[in-house]
Amino acid sequence: MKTAEELYKLIEVKLPTVSLATIYNNLKLFLKHGIVKDLPYENGLTKYEWNSEKEHYHVTCTICGKMKDFYYPVIKEVEFLAESISKYKVHKHHLQFFGICNDCAEQEVKRYEKT
Incomplete structure (x- = not known):
């Protein structure tokens, strides 16, 4: 379970050209297709996990x-x-x-x- 920002930090190590917007866009697509679930977290943050x-x-x-x-x-x-x-x-x-x-x-x- 990771926030979009945590995922971005993990991914940018291997793919330095990836943007945070790309992470959010992919998470939105994955949510739409039921690949991931969003979990409400504190301070208005959201964490994501595989569905x-x-x-x-x-x-x-x-x-x-x-x-x-x-x-x-x-x-x-x-x-x-x-x-x-x-x-x-x-x-x-x-x-x-x-x-x-x-x-x-x-x-x-x-x-x-x-x-």
Whole structure:
């Protein structure tokens, strides 16, 4: 899972003539054709990942921002309840978990032990 800017930095090493606009244009095309999915991220940023067949959710570290996949069956009952309450036809939902990754937790412990 990467932002367009992160993808640009990775790609420009091998293809220095590529522009950030090219990255955005390709991501837009990939989204249109279902090749990638966009994931809302903090501060209005978007991260992108390959559109896998296996439905999953994400856990995001609130310190470093690293995201990890969390596999769990799709929670269809929540969609049905949302439809029932709102009278909308729900076609998808977004559920994300937030916490602290092991690396950041270890750094916090080390920082605490130094004081």
